Amino acid sequence: MSETVKVPTMAEYMAEGKKPEVLFWVGCAGSFDDRAKKITKAFVKLLHNARVDFAVLGTEESCTGDPAKRAGNEFLFQMQAVTNIEVMNAYEIKKVVTACPHCFNTLKNEYPSLGGDYEVMHHTQFLKSLLDEGRLTVEGGKFKGKRITFHDPCYLGRANNVYEAPRDLLKKLEVELIEMKRCKRNGLCCGAGGAQMFKEPEPGNKDVNIERTEDALETKPDIIAAGCPFCNTMMTDGVKNKEKEDSIEVMDVAELIANAQDL
Amino acid sequence: MQYIPNILFVIALVAGIGYFTRNIRKVIRNIRLGKDVDRSDNKGERFKNMAMIAFGQSKMVRRPIAGVLHVIVYLGFIIINIEVLEIIIDGIFGTHRIFGFLGGFYNFLIASFEILALLVLVSVIIFWIRRNVINIRRFKTLKGWPKNDGNIILYFEVVLMTLFLTMNAADLQLQELGADHYIKAGSYPVSQFISPLFNGMSEGSLVLLERGAWWLHILGILVFLNYLYFSKHLHILLAFPNTYYGDLKPQGEFDNLEAVTNEVKLMMDPSADPFATPAGDEPEGEPEKFGASDVMDLNWAQLLNAYTCTECGRCTSECPANQTGKKLSPRKIMMDTRDRLKEVGDNIDKNGSFVDDGKQLLNDYITAEELWACTSCNACVEACPVSISPLSIIIDMRRYLVMEQSAAPSDLNNMMSNIENNGAPWPFNQMDRLNWSNE
Numbered sequence: 001m002s003e004t005v006k007v008p009t010m011a012e013y014m015a016e017g018k019k020p021e022v023l024f025w026v027g028c029a030g031s032f033d034d035r036a037k038k039i040t041k042a043f044v045k046l047l048h049n050a051r052v053d054f055a056v057l058g059t060e061e062s063c064t065g066d067p068a069k070r071a072g073n074e075f076l077f078q079m080q081a082v083t084n085i086e087v088m089n090a091y092e093i094k095k096v097v098t099a100c101p102h103c104f105n106t107l108k109n110e111y112p113s114l115g116g117d118y119e120v121m122h123h124t125q126f127l128k129s130l131l132d133e134g135r136l137t138v139e140g141g142k143f144k145g146k147r148i149t150f151h152d153p154c155y156l157g158r159a160n161n162v163y164e165a166p167r168d169l170l171k172k173l174e175v176e177l178i179e180m181k182r183c184k185r186n187g188l189c190c191g192a193g194g195a196q197m198f199k200e201p202e203p204g205n206k207d208v209n210i211e212r213t214e215d216a217l218e219t220k221p222d223i224i225a226a227g228c229p230f231c232n233t234m235m236t237d238g239v240k241n242k243e244k245e246d247s248i249e250v251m252d253v254a255e256l257i258a259n260a261q262d263l
Numbered sequence: 264m265q266y267i268p269n270i271l272f273v274i275a276l277v278a279g280i281g282y283f284t285r286n287i288r289k290v291i292r293n294i295r296l297g298k299d300v301d302r303s304d305n306k307g308e309r310f311k312n313m314a315m316i317a318f319g320q321s322k323m324v325r326r327p328i329a330g331v332l333h334v335i336v337y338l339g340f341i342i343i344n345i346e347v348l349e350i351i352i353d354g355i356f357g358t359h360r361i362f363g364f365l366g367g368f369y370n371f372l373i374a375s376f377e378i379l380a381l382l383v384l385v386s387v388i389i390f391w392i393r394r395n396v397i398n399i400r401r402f403k404t405l406k407g408w409p410k411n412d413g414n415i416i417l418y419f420e421v422v423l424m425t426l427f428l429t430m431n432a433a434d435l436q437l438q439e440l441g442a443d444h445y446i447k448a449g450s451y452p453v454s455q456f457i458s459p460l461f462n463g464m465s466e467g468s469l470v471l472l473e474r475g476a477w478w479l480h481i482l483g484i485l486v487f488l489n490y491l492y493f494s495k496h497l498h499i500l501l502a503f504p505n506t507y508y509g510d511l512k513p514q515g516e517f518d519n520l521e522a523v524t525n526e527v528k529l530m531m532d533p534s535a536d537p538f539a540t541p542a543g544d545e546p547e548g549e550p551e552k553f554g555a556s557d558v559m560d561l562n563w564a565q566l567l568n569a570y571t572c573t574e575c576g577r578c579t580s581e582c583p584a585n586q587t588g589k590k591l592s593p594r595k596i597m598m599d600t601r602d603r604l605k606e607v608g609d610n611i612d613k614n615g616s617f618v619d620d621g622k623q624l625l626n627d628y629i630t631a632e633e634l635w636a637c638t639s640c641n642a643c644v645e646a647c648p649v650s651i652s653p654l655s656i657i658i659d660m661r662r663y664l665v666m667e668q669s670a671a672p673s674d675l676n677n678m679m680s681n682i683e684n685n686g687a688p689w690p691f692n693q694m695d696r697l698n699w700s701n702e
């Protein structure tokens with residue numbers, strides 16, 4: 001990561017007796033997956049540029065337990081949740097932002113009844129709020145006029161009814177936003193949710209990500225925009241499968257904004 | 264002697280309603296076999312949902328063709344049944360068109376019934392064509408009883424509407440002949456075109472025709488009422504409670520199992536008193552079963568869902584797993600749950616209480632392969648016109664597979680042991696979690 005951007009941890013803040021404005025929950029994909037790490041970095045640059053006082057948990061962060069819960073392992077999920085809540089409550093966290101809709105959903109909906117009550121935002125919502133407050137500028141730059149289609153992540157869209165924040169940001173990029181035939185509440189899954197990311201699919205006649213990539217390709221996009229590291233992987237694989245990786249990029253909304261500003 | 268029709272009518276009415284009540288009680292008893300779940304909160308929002316989704320059919324019309332036709336049949340059905348009130352009074356007291364004295368308003372009512380009856384007939388015919396002629400996958404994939412059930416109800420509607428219009432047409436002829444007992448009442452915008460078919464018939468034959476149609480119509484309605492119990496058409500009643508008791512949480516939120524919370528607390532907090540009675544109503548000695556392998560392990564709202572399912576297949580047609588050829592079909596999850604619940608209910612009827620029949624919902628009805636194909640995307644929940652969640656049953660059954668049987672696919676077991684050991688679903692060290700920041 002470029003030297004100018006420092007990523008402070010909660011422990012460092014605590015040592016200085018300070019509290020950040022928001023905790024950036026990086027998530028497992030954002031921490032370890034090579035593709036997702038780029039999204040993490042892009043988002044951090046945007047936070048830094050908007051002078052957001054943020055911190056991460058770093059080595060004190062652990063999986064939210066989402067994949068375990070969707071796989072049916074409620075024990076493991078609750079063990080993870082209780083551990084994470086203990087850490088966050090010790091730091092008196094009030095507000096959390098994350099670039100992963102699965103972390104977002106779990107932290108926002110499933111942690112409160114276990115003692116973890118925070119204001120949780122998806123990074124597209126957070127960026128939108130920065131934009132509204134005039135702390136963030138979003139401009140087209142090199143994406144101006146490009147054809148972009150947005151793939152709704154299930155855990156952001158249907159699961160939590162967030163459809164507009166990512167679209168509002170994309171519109172600000174002055175791109176040509178084209179909707180797929182199945183979008184918003186009718187959006188088709190990329191195939192990764194419910195712990196499918198971590199296993200082979202059941203026998204069938206097609207992979208879900210191929211079906212979804214075909215939806216996206218129908219819009220003849222220059223770029224497929226995503227808001228989830230897992231969707232990103234699935235769509236990237238889909239585009240490769242269709243041998244279109246030279247002409248179509250799959251990018252996170254945060255990457256698009258950061259790249260437009262050459263951050 | 265002259266009271267024989269009245270007596271026969273009352274007997275038919277009592278028998279019809281009696282048998283129906285008996286079966287509905289069975290439905291309620293079977294639903295109560297489910298575990299408790301609190302759905303007594305947010306009454307205002309629940310009423311609103313019921314008004315919008317069940318009464319207002321707001322989710323039906325998301326598919327405009329089927330939606331509008333369904334609204335016509337539904338409204339027609341409800342409104343025409345006002346006529347049944349008159350039929351019942353006439354039947355008991357031997358009167359004829361007792362509400363005729365309402366004059367102009369009566370004419371208006373009868374005229375609306377007739378127009379609606381015609382619209383229902385047309386809609387039902389289109390429905391039949393959609394089901395049987397046009398290649399619509401969600402209907403084509405239905406076989407056996409569910410397929411017949413869908414058609415039988417359409418035939419029922421055709422017969423009932425035809426009888427209603429025939430009855431009116433014959434009545435109109437009799438009114439014009441000035442026949443005894445047939446008072447001049449009503450206006451007949453549709454049956455006036457059927458009536459000429461009966462020109463030249465004697466008064467006696469006309470009375471026979473009118474009475475025949477009248478009797479078959481009301482008997483048909485009673486048979487229809489009793490048919491509901493055996494059919495997906497139970498939804499015309501259960502859609503109301505089902506939308507009222509629907510899940511109000513965000514679709515992405517899965518419930519946190521309380522029994523697990525109690526155990527996790529004990530594990531995390533060594534000072535906790537292991538003998539303190541947990542908040543749950545755990546029966547003594549018997550450890551709580553995690554997840555669901557049979558219908559009794561589901562909650563009553565899920566069982567109500569199963570009885571409410573209209574088998575329309577909107578869920579399955581939106582399901583990514585199903586669309587890509589996997590075995591999973593959320594409609595089948597609901598139909599299997601209902602079939603198994605019915606089987607358990609019949610078992611109780613026969614034996615007084617449930618006697619183990621060596622079967623269960625898992626494996627005998629729903630296979631693990633189906634359960635593992637779900638992406639938990641909520642498309643099925645979003646698509647369902649009557650607020651059913653097939654996903655919640657899938658997750659409860661996965662919980663049983665994983666927590667009671669350790670029967671997850673091996674890839675998932677790897678993922679879970681990674682989370683347990685490293686705090687991430689992949690084999691990376693938790694201490695490396697911030698490495699990205701200086702890469």
Ligand code: SF4
Pocket residue numbers: 578581582583584585591592593636637638639640641642643644653654657
């Ligand atoms: S939640 Fe599961 S069953 Fe429902 S539509 Fe999605 S994949 Fe299919």
Ligand code: SF4
Pocket residue numbers: 571572573574575576577578579593594597646647648649651653
């Ligand atoms: S669950 Fe809902 S959408 Fe699916 S078949 Fe039943 S009624 Fe139709």
